[in-house]
Amino acid sequence: MKINLKIASIVIIGTLATACSNPENEKVTKPDKNELTEIFPKGQKGSSETFTGNAYNVGLVDPDSVLTTAVGNVYFEPGARSNWHSHPAGQILIITDGVGYHQIEGQPIEILKKGSVIKCPPNVRHWHGASANVGLQQLYIVPNTEKGIVNWQEAVTDEVYKGAK
């Protein structure tokens, strides 16, 4: 009987220890670092003619003649980035989660993370996207849309993108 009690104790200890250290439980208490906060709907997958990899765009404010401003959110999966492009009236980026990159042509690549704010001047070539291992949640604001919204250009090569590492 004493032996049975001891065996029972060992079984209970083992069960509790397993419950406390089970990797499945850790997933609940420590969300995967690649799991980003979702504030907006994921939206539609961007065309391969303007994005490399998987990027999803949702429009939040359509441009009109009163506010003359377009707002939306892009979720870049890890490795995804925009083509090179420019905006006739410039662009503002607000990063809400994740890790990514932004580059104005001829300038160093900038690291983007939660809380980053980017201002890109009018008619300047730039690209933006996620890091290789962590995605990016990025709001964009295009002002003065009466001047135009975006002029898409060529894809960002792997060589340029890998320069971000």
Next chain:
Amino acid sequence: MKINLKIASIVIIGTLATACSNPENEKVTKPDKNELTEIFPKGQKGSSETFTGNAYNVGLVDPDSVLTTAVGNVYFEPGARSNWHSHPAGQILIITDGVGYHQIEGQPIEILKKGSVIKCPPNVRHWHGASANVGLQQLYIVPNTEKGIVNWQEAVTDEVYKGAK
């Protein structure tokens, strides 16, 4: 020795059981519903001449002659709200977390929550703020700042605010 082992087993079982069910641990796995996601620095407390309760503002993009756009974040503590005010070129609000209210004068109060987007036309009186029990994280975008940014007016009375319930 056998007794000591049994006591040790009971102590270990007790410790593991406590670790697994400790309410302190549950706090880690289930954040308080009133604990909002913080993307930006909290910023400076808004003046009591323009806000009721505690609201904190951080500027993210200062208006300039190129992008002609102001962007910032306001964190409203529960119960806090702006005074009535208007914007010469209108305003866009993007809600990133929490629960709040927005009202254009003469229209019903709208409920704000994560992902809500508000467009307020130029020179229209409105107010916005948190719900009574849950705060609000709110990005604002003021376009065409060459026309002006904001015209502050009188406080929102408790009677008007309580109409939101």
